[in-house]
Amino acid sequence: MNVQFSQRALALKSSAIRELLKITERPEVISFAGGLPSPATFPIEALREATDRLFANKPHAALQYGPTEGYMPLREWVAAQHGVSPTRVMLTTGSQQALDLIGKVLIDPDSPVLVETPTYLGALQAFSLYGPRFVSVPSDEGGVVPEALTPELTKGARFAYILPNFQNPTGRTMDLARRKALIAQAEKLGLPIVEDNPYGDLSYTGDTHPTLLSMAPDSVIYLGSFSKILAPGLRLGYVIAPEAVLFKLGQAKQAADLHTPGFTQRVVFEAVSTGLLDTHIPTIRSLYAAQCAAMMTALDKSMPAGVSWNRPTGGMFTWVTLPTYLDATALFQHSVAQNVAYVPGAPFYANQPETHTLRLSFVTVPEARIHEGIAILGSVIGEQLRAAA
Template structure:
């Protein structure tokens, strides 16, 4: 076909395939031990409970509604459940009008980018950060300001009042961040919220991993400190099943109304069917018994990987000890380029995500992300041993 038949828009030309995506293709080979994917463990999926939920829906009058077009905002009982849960947990008094259901929280990022970014709009991101967020925002051509982070998460002292006043929003993942697995400390949450309020800065708080705290000791969310300044993004992908693609946005009603319009243009609404099922699964408090099992499973795998890192890695290699979530962030000696290491590692049947794609500006090349939840203990030991020997 002649390429002259169409011409891509500027935004389409800038968009490149994500590194994660290309890597995942390689790691679909069954002989590769993959620490690359951000996939939750399938053994955490509540298959029986979901099957029961579907049966209950099909045995009720809900079936026809679950198969019909629905409101763009989402299924009302599910929205009510979400806002009740968040109000209770974060001590807030929000209403159902503060909630929009989205087709996975990736869609939340896209809708926020559409709603808030023009060419050259300044946005603040902690660094490193979720590459799917960067990829989505980049479509709308912002100017990134990167805020450095350390083991306590992003450092609010590095955020100037000037940037806070002039940026469209600050994007952050406070809990068990992707890619670092770090949790933003309590003191920093308070400080960041204060700075946001003082400078009328909008915080975009992305929280897919918040429930995966191994000790079940959740810190208050940014939205609890700065409810008028925060858009909170939640997800069922890591606590129920990602194949249902269910997430939600909580925010000020004037912002939610606009996001509803953008969502209507994007896909009319999130599938009714999956929303009905999710609600049926969770409405009677099922997550209270289910989530502790996921935490236990992930904590166990995390501990095991940390032990193997201790056992095999040379002294020049450093990593964090996550208190939750799915990722460990590993720092190698500065002369090692992890993107080059990946090619070598894949030849030895091991995969990870090189750190450079997680930086908005000035990528550091000596970091890598390890995911531990979809691999067995045998695979973890074998994979870490191989990686260590390659690094040495």
């Protein structure tokens, strides 16, 4: 085919990480690389019952075309969870679609877009198609540093993209004081915040900080997801935004896929409207808390001196920082040769990567294999430290 690709298509890089990760699908590999929730948490029976009720009651509407903004009872359910009007809620095909739509309606070529250091890779991919100029906001173990949001740094920025809870990739969380400071700074600057919160319900203790949305509903575009609390294969997420923004997002969504499947929207509504999540989410929290504890114990036991990591209070990931003279991408080859995989940290940086970082997921690997895998990883890192010494 004599095809001429668009400039944005030509700029799409083949994801080195995707190639790397193909290796990790071999069954003998202990993989801490995936971003998948544990399938043990999928509420199969509840979803089966929800589907049965759907077929028993009103299957035709679920199978017909529907409104772009989504199935109203589910919009209302989401709105009630967040104390907003249903007119501010749109269901999306995973929250990944909301990232794409936000890029579409808010980013022009070379628009500054503020992101955490590091940040979620999938957001960088989605926004990149619209050609922004990413500005990495200085961040520490508590998330972005609000004082770093100066008028100079944020000039012309379309929005700041923030993951306040158990961030992918680092697992870190913003405390209440920092949330307040961030909101105050954003409101002073007139800076919209895009709050991405797929992991917020996965606090191990159940304690949660208020969402940025609840603190400043008119300054925040909020992204939620059913992927981590029900099942990702349903591809169901949502966006909450002031009506004027939601209207534009809706126009863009209509062109993108008309609407998210009415079938999955109704299955999820049938499931959550029974109160399923009240009993289901605590079971995920318990499992992930135990998995995290196993990972922390294994890291404490097996990591050489000079290696540090985050101790998450929720979510699926931790973030390991090696001595600066080690490169986690180079290390990957050695680790995979020993059948242990992780994700090198570099692709999570919009600008200068800290190449001595890596992400570990701990929710899909059985505890015994966590200990086994981290012991191997620790010894691989130890070897490289000695080789570099």
